Amino acid sequence: MSVAELRPNMDFWQERVDMAAAFRWTERLNMHEGVANHFSLAVNDDGTQFLMNPNQMHFRRIKASDLLFLDANNPKTLEGPDAPDPTAWGLHGSIHRRCPHARCVMHVHSTHATVLAALADSTLPPIDQNTATFYNRYVVDNQFGGLAFEEEGERCASMMSDPKVKTMIMGNHGVLVIGSSVADTFNRLYYFERAAETYIRALQTGQPLRVLSDEIAEKTAQELEDYPEQDVRHLNELKAILDEEGSNYAS
Template sequence: MTATKLHPNMSHWQERVDMAAAFRWTARLDMHEAVANHFSLAVNEDGSEFLMNPNQVHFSRVKASDLLHLDANDPNTLDTPNAPDPTAWGLHGSIHRLVPHARCLMHVHSIHATVLACLQDSALLPIDQNTATFYNRYVIDEEFGGLAFEEEGMRCAGMLTDPKVKTMIMGNHGVLIIGSSVADTFNRLYYFERAAETYIRALQCGVPLRVLSDEVAEKTAQELEDYPDQSARHLAELKAILDHENSDYAS
């Protein structure tokens, strides 16, 4: 079973274990990019304190005890030993400081999400159940301004004020998913990549798409949001597989 015992000198241990499992599985799905992508999780009430992966550690090696515990309001963070990646600090720190409902953030450059983000029209049309999941629940950033240092992070944070918006298609960049927990966010990340792949492959067929009506797309999105325990069970099963393999993610 997944380790739940508090690690010496480590707070928020179960959250750390969940995060580590999400990193390991994202690597297994090849949705990461070398050592360049980042996940974070708020651990205090206003969201300003958060856990995040250490600088330039491969997702497949991240352990629960590796995660940094950061304060979005600390201006000296990048001057400390074991400082986070500066672009991760710029993006995740800004959002955790300015968007309290964004409890968990997952940013990747996964192939199909990034292809979608590179199209002139990056809208994800509802052509199946997975694409309908995101109907009216994403925002497209069309003003990519370079690496996500603090100014870019603050600009992105300003686009996430609507609690209904849980996905940012980052034009010319990748995707950012937010959620209420690790399980909620990882489940959404997984299904967004699946949805983007279906949509890109459908476009490649070069024939008209069978697009769902607005009414059916919204109904499907709402039904999936209300579906009981899917995200929690998804992550629990992934942790069970990792545990069966004697993975060290929960150490």
């Protein structure tokens, strides 16, 4: 059955299905934070209209049809009965207004990314292939200002203006990643958590780190950026597993 036959009256259905799969897999990997974290996906040309998860719904239960359709330029968004979480609106709405290149935005408090964000030095040195993925492609925010209501969201959005910077290590908070699609962004989120785990575990040994040279780190990062379709294939495999299990994510 085609996507149109499944949901003939709901726009952006394939985007919704991809988002729902990302929520479900993030929960499976225990990278969620109860009902506190949020993903969003721009669906118009300037990025100001976007899909986002409903307020206080657990990632494990989110279906494609549950996603909110929001307009970052609508000042009355928080007044409706299906209003999003105010902190999600503050952070994601600000980024979609200010950063049209941020088509998809994912923010979590996953364990190892948050440990990294809690260190006095939250930089991520290139000590393996995964950590090298982010070489010169992230920013560290050292100015945590509390919950991400609109003022804090605007401040964070101002740090994501460079299209090359697709990951923000949010000091004392967690991680935020952006990308061109759900597949691109989820892939980056997944590998950032893996990279942070490798680094944290390496620090725990107490042994000196073998850090890659700047030249090799940049070469590795660029090769991974150019690797064909790895992100799409990753998400497609996750959807195939969910489908085989009879999950209702795509409903």
